[in-house]
Amino acid sequence: MNSYLAAAIQMTSVPDLTSNLAQAEELIDVAVRKGAQLVGLPENFSFMGEEKEKLAQAEVIGKETQIFLKKMAQRYQVNIIGGGFPVPSDTIDKVYNTAVLVDSNGEELSCYRKAHLFDVNVPDGNTYRESSTVMAGKELPNVYLSKQLGHIGLSVCYDVRFPELYRHMSQQGADVMFVPAAFTAFTGKDHWQVLLQARAIENTCYIIAPAQTGVHYDRRQTHGHAMIIDPWGMILDDAGEKPGVAIAEINPARIEQVRRQMPSLEHRVF
């Protein structure tokens, strides 16, 4: 594993595939110009809208998003993690909320289906029933071993509240874990950063968290603060509240140093 720059993209996606893909390409371009070799896009980067509208367009969104990710990876010669985005399942009227990792040849290296679905009545009055249109993935995420980038694990948004998923990835050797998200503004202000730092600290690994930000449609507002956190829990970069890019160095020497200073992974009892 080499030292390299990674980017967490922050977007305000809307219910319009074409304009979202254009916004995503602009930000990939920015990240690559800054030197990023691994770029993460947030949950719902290609479409953020009513569940029913997403479902109606799922086939097109799923297909076009996968084509887009491969094309961008090749065009910008960069590794990209994109998602979640809807991919039709065998069950009628249900999709998988899917995240994929593609390399600079446009090859899909790894794929994960969001396992924990956001069925929550948020105290701000918004009701979320992700399971009404999404099938929960039933498999733990695989960790992909890249000689250049290290062991990379994928998760999606609400998954971040379930530490057992990240412990599993840690046991598979994960050095870098992705949490692409569309966190609500209401929960995000109190929970987002704390949860991400906890996952980084307890697994002594990097966390890369691309995010949605701003107002998308109706009353849906997201928290922003795409960030990259190091294995000690330090925030290396934070994209704030506007669309943009958080960028930071992923350094294997830092992982080794922190694991030497705080060998908690070796002290697990259960």
Ligand SMILES: O=C(O)CNC(=O)[C@H](CS)NC(=O)CCC(=O)C(=O)O
């Ligand atoms: O809002 C939208 O339209 C899009 N959002 C999403 O697709 C997903 C599933 S509904 N959001 C989350 O998982 C939020 C989690 C979260 O905010 C928390 O855990 O607090």
